[in-house]
Amino acid sequence: MKLIKISILLLILTCTSCQNNTSKSISDASKDEIKYAVGLSIRVEDDYTVVTVKNPWPNAKELFKYVLYKKEIVVPDSLKKYTQIQVPVKNLVATSTTHIPSIEMLNQENKLIGFPNLDYISSTKIRTLIDQKKIKELGNNQSLNTELLLELQPSVIIGYGLNNNNPTLENLKRNGLKVVFNGDWNEQTPLGKAEWIKLFGALFDQQKEANQIFEHIKNEYQKTLELVKKSKNKPTILAGSTFEGKWYLPQGESWGAQFLSNAGGNYLWKKTKGTGSISLSFEEVYEKAKEADFWIGPGQFTSLYELAITNSHFTQFKAFKTKNIYSFSTKKGKTGGVIYYELAPNRPDLVLKDLVKILHPELLPNYQLYFFEQLK
Structure with a gap:
């Protein structure tokens, strides 16, 4: 079971003469392109862009800066200490399934040449390229196939880390490959995660397209938030499920809990502090949530029968009795990857929209669930 967590990047000035090259850096007048992602900064000026990744993993101490420049442009001396990448990149390697949709939405899937654990990818377009042997299998994130990567010589590797111990990526950098850290998994807001498409927009020199895609997503999200205000009913919600004897639920400040609140639900653990997960006993959960109206995201379980035979006590929850249990684990890609995680x-x-449809179906009468499915 793979939880992809994911969180987190400034701008630059062009110069037209060698004299200016030594004195100019980032213009004070330039504006940050990023509004919601706290770990990403993108500052654009003429032919240069400076991308800053602030928090690619929790409590990261170092800032990671990347200077993106166009062909025949000379990078100012003041910026040469940072990783320099010519854009648009010719090709790239990604390392998390959360990178895949950004590449696909920008219509750049043909530039993806390598990925670890290809079976996790669900995208139909990318799977076609995999079947055509156009994307190489790179092993796993902890031990990427260094030899193959050096042979491929990608323009950039989009990496991520759970902490500052990334020996494989550091080895690749020592061998001359360009690594850009992506901290989307470490963002804690829905729009903050989605805004990382702008990193790929900068790398593909498609800032305009990336901005337009994000604006559409943001506008649809905000329109749905306004729609929720029409409903005064706030159904109670249980989430998560048991794993190895403990019940894991999202903490009240987490990405998942924010969705439940924004959809007009009363998540029963909304007041808990933190952005990760809570570990509780079955008895604690049952006592508080036995009368919950809905059960959202019951872990790996994909049917009522499976829940019942795993633990007969699951059948005592009101949500089980009323069949108000909805999961995203039922919808998978060709090779078993869960589409929701990607x-x-x-x-x-x-x-x-899925959650609003589940909790307040009258608000979206013609909408069909995309990620979630009612368990039967």
Whole structure:
């Protein structure tokens, strides 16, 4: 079971003469392109862009800066200490399924040449390229196939880390490959995660297209938030499920809990602090949530029967009796990857609409669930 967590990047000035090259850096007049992602900054000026990734993993101390420049442009001396990448990049390697939708939405899937654990990818377009042997299998994130990567010589590797111990990526950098950290998984808001498409827009020199895509997602999300205000009913919600004897639920400040609140639900653990998960006993959960109206995201379970035979006590929840249990684990790609894990961070508008449809179906009468499905 793979939880893809994911969180987190400034701008630059062009120069037209060698004299200016040594004195100019980032213009004070330039504006940050990023509004919601706290770990990403993108500052654009003429032919230069400076991308800053602030928090690619929790409590990261270092800022990671990347200077993106166009062909025949000379990078100012003041910026040469940072990783320099010519854009648009010719090709790239991605390392998380959450990177895939951004690449696809920008119609750049043909530039993806390598990925670890290809079976996790659900995208139909990307799977076609995999079947055509156009994307190489790179092993796993902890031990990427260095030899193959050096042979491929990608323009850039989009990497992520759970902490500052990334020996494989550091080794690739020592061998001359360009690594850009992506901290989308470490963002804690729905729109913050989705805004990381702008990183790929900068790398593909498609800032305009990336901005337009994000604006559409943001506008749809905000329109749905306004729609929710029409409903005064706030059904109670249980979430998560048991794993190895403990019940895991999202903490009240987490990405998942924010969706439940924004969709007009009363998540029973909304007041808990933190952005991760809570570990509770079955008895604690049952006592508080036995009368919950809905059960959202019951872990790996994909049917009522499976829940019942795993633990007969599951059948005592009101949500089980009324069949108000909805899961995203039933919808998978060709090779078993859960579509939600890949696409949901990039499309919070669809997640929110799904939850509104579940909790307040009268608000979206013609909408069909995209990620979630009612268990039968």
